[in-house]
Structures are given as structure tokens and as C-alpha cells.
Amino acid sequence: MKKKIFQVVAITIAVSCANLAFAAPHWNHEEQATWWEIEDTSKDLPMKYPFATCGVGQHQSPIDLATAKFDNTKKLNKLQASYPIDPAPVFFNSGHGIQVNTSNDYKGEIKIGEESYPLIQFHFHEPSEHVINGKPFAAELHYVHVGNDGRIIVVGAAIDIGAENPTFQTVLDNMPHEHASQKTGANITINPASLLPASLDPNDLDFYSLAGSLTTPPCSEGVQWYLLSQVITISAAQLEQLKSFYSDNARSPQNINGRTLSSTN
Numbered sequence: 001m002k003k004k005i006f007q008v009v010a011i012t013i014a015v016s017c018a019n020l021a022f023a024a025p026h027w028n029h030e031e032q033a034t035w036w037e038i039e040d041t042s043k044d045l046p047m048k049y050p051f052a053t054c055g056v057g058q059h060q061s062p063i064d065l066a067t068a069k070f071d072n073t074k075k076l077n078k079l080q081a082s083y084p085i086d087p088a089p090v091f092f093n094s095g096h097g098i099q100v101n102t103s104n105d106y107k108g109e110i111k112i113g114e115e116s117y118p119l120i121q122f123h124f125h126e127p128s129e130h131v132i133n134g135k136p137f138a139a140e141l142h143y144v145h146v147g148n149d150g151r152i153i154v155v156g157a158a159i160d161i162g163a164e165n166p167t168f169q170t171v172l173d174n175m176p177h178e179h180a181s182q183k184t185g186a187n188i189t190i191n192p193a194s195l196l197p198a199s200l201d202p203n204d205l206d207f208y209s210l211a212g213s214l215t216t217p218p219c220s221e222g223v224q225w226y227l228l229s230q231v232i233t234i235s236a237a238q239l240e241q242l243k244s245f246y247s248d249n250a251r252s253p254q255n256i257n258g259r260t261l262s263s264t265n
């Protein structure tokens with residue numbers, strides 16, 4: 001089942017890279033204003049514009065959190081992260097960012113109320129995609145989960161400059177520099193939870209939640225976002241190392257279009 005889920009995610013998220021086996025058009029972050037009009041010349045309408053949602057979608061991510069109204073009438077489920085150590089993570093340079101894919105039989109998941117969503121991969125953007133009053137954080141971490149029904153849940157964490165993050169260093173040190181390439185380290189393990197501050201209770205995370213989309217083509221909607229209230233830190237040197245892979249790989253804030261934020265705070 002995990003294999004199948006991974007294929008779904010690969011198609012949804014990695015399809016955009018022309019260097020991969022999937023025949024999708026090339027895109028980059030510099031041309032994000034016109035992602036919607038990129039053509040797949042091998043297809044007829046309506047498949048000719050595979051990234052149309054990037055332009056016409058009304059629930060696009062990321063957003064400027066300051067533009068959203070709060071709706072505190074919703075009863076929120078508890079967000080519980082159960083991310084054990086992955087004994088064989090795959091370090092994947094996607095061509096658009098650095099990413100760690102969890103191994104095939106990895107059991108890590110996020111629980112929202114009674115629903116469980118397996119952790120498929122996590123990746124980084126520099127600077128952050130979600131901003132507050134137009135101001136980005138140094139970077140942003142996205143944990144991507146896909147349920148058995150195909151629903152995508154992204155848990156996001158803003159990254160500030162501060163104390164060094166040893167788990168992030170493991171990611172940086174094992175990431176291949178070549179675009180669209182991946183590497184599995186011998187005896188390299190990752191505990192995805194240890195990217196988060198030790199002071200956080202993984203069984204009761206505080207968050208802001210809203211409906212949104214993938215932030216890269218095809219910008220598919222129906223993604224539920226959980227942005228953690230507490231920021232995580234990496235050192236200034238680690239930020240420089242992140243930028244040696246990718247810099248400015250963040251999508252600009254999108255229109256809120258009446259969406260509301262729910263929050264545990």
C-alpha cells in the first residue's frame with residue numbers, strides 16, 4: 001500500500017520535473033507568475049495546460065497569514081505527530097528543492113483526531129513561503145502526508161536563524177548536489193521529529209490551519225495545511241549551506257479569497 005501511496009505522491013508532486021521519468025513540462029520559481037500558461041505541447045485541451053490551477057485556483061498556497069481572518073468557532077482536532085526514526089531515508093534533490101523521502105515501510109504518520117496520514121516526504125524552501133505582513137522567515141519546512149484516500153496534509157514549520165539543528169545537518173550532508181538525483185546513505189538514519197524543537201509536545205501540537213494547495217505546479221487544491229505555531233531554528237551557516245542547493249525557491253503569497261484560519265492558540 002505504501003508503494004502505491006508513494007506513486008500517487010510522486011505523480012502529484014514530482015511530476016513537474018522534466019528530468020524525471022514523467023513527461024511534464026519544465027517550470028522554475030523565477031517564472032511563477034506564468035506557471036498557469038505553461039503548455040504540454042504533447043496534449044490537446046484540456047490537458048494542454050497541466051498547471052492551469054496555479055492561475056485559476058481560488059484556494060492557493062502559500063498565503064500571508066496577516067491577510068486571513070480567524071474563525072474560532074470550529075472545534076479543532078488534536079494534531080499528533082508520530083515520526084519514529086527512519087532507518088533508510090532517501091535524500092532527494094528534486095530539481096526544485098532538497099527533500100527527504102521516507103523509506104517504503106516507514107510507519108511515521110500524523111494523526112488528526114481519529115484520521116492517520118502517513119509521512120511520505122519532507123522538504124525545504126528558502127525563504128519561507130508563508131509570510132506575516134509581507135515578511136518571510138529564513139526558511140520553511142514542509143512535512144507532506146498522504147492518506148489512503150489520497151488526501152494531502154502538509155504540516156509546515158517556519159525556520160528562524162538560531163541554534164544549529166543537528167538533524168538538518170544530516171540532511172544537508174547527505175543531499176546530492178546534482179538536480180533530479182537521489183541517494184540512500186549506508187547506515188544513515190533520520191528522525192523527522194528531531195527537526196522540531198525538543199520543547200514541543202509531538203502529541204499536542206499548536207497550529208494554524210487552513211485549506212490550500214500544493215505550492216509548486218500543478219498547484220493542486222484540496223490540501224489541508226497545518227502551520228505550527230512555534231518556529232524551529234537552524235544556524236546561519238546551515239542557512240548558507242541550504243542556499244548552496246537552492247535559494248529563492250518559494251512561491252509568493254496568494255489571494256486569501258475569503259478563507260479563514262483556525263488556530264489552537
Ligand SMILES: [Zn+2]
Nearest residue numbers: 123125142215
Ligand atoms: Zn513545500
